[in-house]
Amino acid sequence: MSQTTDPTAPADRFVRYRWWGLLAISLGVALIIMDSTIVSVAIPSIVDDLGISSTEIQWVQEIYTLLFAALLLTWGRLADRIGRRRMMLIGVVIFIVASVLCAIADSGALLIGGRALQGLGGSMILPTSLALLNANFHGRERGIAFAVWGSTIGGMAAIGPLAGGWLTENASWRWAFGINVPVGLLIIAGLLLFVAESSEAVAGAVQRLDLGGALLSILGFGALVFGLIEGRNYGWWTASEDAPFDVAGLSPVPVAFLVAVVALTAFVLLERARSRAGKGVILDLSLFRIPSFANGNITALIVSFGEFGLILSLPLWFQNVLGFSAFEAGLALVPLAAGSFLASGGVAALSRRLSPIAVVRIGMVLEIAAIAALALLIRPDSTAWLTSPVLFVYGMGVGLATAQLTSVVLADVPVERSGQGSATQSTARQTGSALGIAVLGTAFFTTLQVGTEDRLADAVAGDPTLQGLVDSVNASSGGSIAALAANPQTAFVADAARAAMTDGTSLAAWIAASALVVGLLSSLRIRPEVGAVAPERADAA
Known part of the structure; x- marks a missing residue:
């Protein structure tokens, strides 16, 4: 096995301009992460414009994640064979279209x-971005490149709602998607000019793809x-009214879990x-058997579980409890992005003194402390002055932990299997998310x-017509709170x-903090010396 490079371009050019290549790869990651969050604040405008149903709203948000997570392993493995840069270019083109x-x-x-x-194109971009970094950076530089990659994920998760809110309020929800076209063209140019191709060279006959x-x-x-x-929409066991079908009253969700267990078991046995038999596989x-890989994936899954839940609840809390506009809600998340990007700049200095796994643990401790503080302190009358410093510390934790x-x-x-390894790691993260x-x-x-x-039980008992207002709060995920507050009779x-939503945000934060504590404990199984010597091993490879 050996790494191959693009014979049509001088290798020294790719080495000289590798940091510009890192920018192009990071922009690719930013594109797919931002797009997974930018839509959430544009949904109300989309509903007004297209008149789509609640079921269609759910699928607009969820079909992206569904296909994205399902296809990561397949494209990661195929990229090893046909070329990682080529696969990423294909993904960007599909994403633009x-x-x-x-x-x-x-x-x-x-x-x-x-x-x-978009989910199809995104699933081609994410695993190949990691594989390209693994192949084109070495030693300490690889740690810096991974830091930038990870901070991009954390930062864009916060910037997405900000960009979506601004575009929706000042232009149109359609520009939340249209902005991807010029950015995508920049990524294509950067990949072609500054990123060397890499692939897995297979000795002997080309093995058939593991279809x-x-x-x-x-x-x-x-x-x-x-x-x-x-699960929440269709029922975890008994079918809800929104379920598209049921099996003798059984929700489609446990049926899906059964299909997943059977399919994944068959997948492992087949691989x-x-x-x-010496045949090609999707997952090696x-x-x-590599301790850092096995234990690191477990930790990555648990960490993603805790990290992404906060991004789900906070924008809703900002808009419906504090009364922020879509743009203001996005602006309130900027400290998270700032902390994440700042942390990426400090990784290089930390990596000279500490092993990567030690940096991960520092980041996780910062995340746990920040989320616990948020859970303790938020109130229905809180302000951004309270949340900003907490989110900044949380962002620093994300920047340190995710990247390293x-x-x-x-x-x-091994570099020749980096596409497969990065796809597996990305799948663990997406499953955790x-x-x-x-x-x-x-x-x-x-x-x-x-x-x-519970808070309105006595009032509803005295005036049953109030039940409709309570139901409207639940049906709109809190979106009707502003209209109710504007009317003195329903304030x-x-x-x-507002009080109930604040309690829900606090509970979600406590659960996220608990998950991160478990992730921190699982990271103790990763030996510090593995991360510390990895760059030198990578250079030798």
């Missing part, structure tokens, strides 16, 4: 189709993420059999519903809903 379709959509169906295509493994992984991870996302299970955790996971993975959104979202919305009903309903 999909963004145009979303921007010109005149119906919910076309918008959902465009979002599905069976690809199909089983897509089915398994797709069903798993579907179940995690839709093991093909590996023993031997990678999990990637470095730890891939530290001992989906689980976090499902669990923390359920805690958040359940507390909103139960808390509002008390808004006050109760």
Whole structure:
């Protein structure tokens, strides 16, 4: 096995301009992460313009994540074979085309189709971005590159709502998608000019692609993420009224989980059999014999569970409890992005004194402290002066932990299998994110519903017509609070809903902090010396 480079361009040019290449790769990551969050603040305008149903709203937001997570492993492995830069270029082109379709959509169906295509393109970009960094940077520079990559994820998750809010209020929701076109063209130019191609050179005859493994992984991870996302909507066991179908009253969610278990079990058995027979595989299970890779993926899944739940609840709390506009809600998350980007600048200095896993643990401690402080301090009358310093500290933790955790996971993975390794790590993160959104979202919305009903139980008993107002709070995920507050006769309903939503945000924060504590404990199984010597091993490879 050996790394190959593009023979059509001088290798020294790619080395000389590798930091410009890092910028192009980071922009690619920024594109897909920002687009996964930018839509949330544009939804009200999309509903007004297209008149889409609540079911279509859910799929506009969720089809992207569903396809994204399901296809990561497949494209990561294929990129090893056909070229990682080539795969990323294909993904960016697909993403641009999909963004145009979303921007010109005149119906919910076309918008959902465009979002599905975006998920397809995004699933090609993320694993190949990591593989390209692993192949084109070495030693201490690799740690810095991973730091920038990880900070981009944390920062863009916060900047997405800000950009979406500004574009929606000052132009149109369509520009939330249209902005991807010029950015995508810049990424394509940067990849072609500054990033060297890398791929897996296979000795002897070219092995056939593992189509069976690809199909089983897509089915398994797709069903798993579907179940995690839709559990709250369709019912975790008994079918709700919104469920598209039921099996003798059974929700489609446990059916999806059963399909996931069967498909993923078959996937593991197939990959093991093909590996023993010397055939090509989508997932090389031997990678999990590398302690840093196996333990790092477990930690990455748990950390993603805690990190992404906060991004789900805070924008809703800012808008519906504090009364911020979509743009102001995005602005309130900027300290998170600032802390994340600042942390990336400090990684280089820290890495001279500490191993990558030590930096990960410092970052996780900062995250835990910040989220716990938020859970303790927020009130219905809080201001951005309270949340800003807390989110800044949290962002610093994200910048340190996310980036260096990637470095730890891939530290001992051979360069020729970096596409496969990075895709596995990305799949672990996406699965953790989906689980976090499902669990923390359920805690958040359940507390909103139960808390509002409990606070207004006596009032509803005296005037049953108030039940409709309570139901409107739950149905709109708190969106009706502003209208209720504007009417003096219903302001008390808004006050109760604000208090309940604050309790839900606090509960979600406590759960996220608890998950991060578990992630911190799991990181103790990763030996510090593995991360410390990894750069030198990588150079030797």
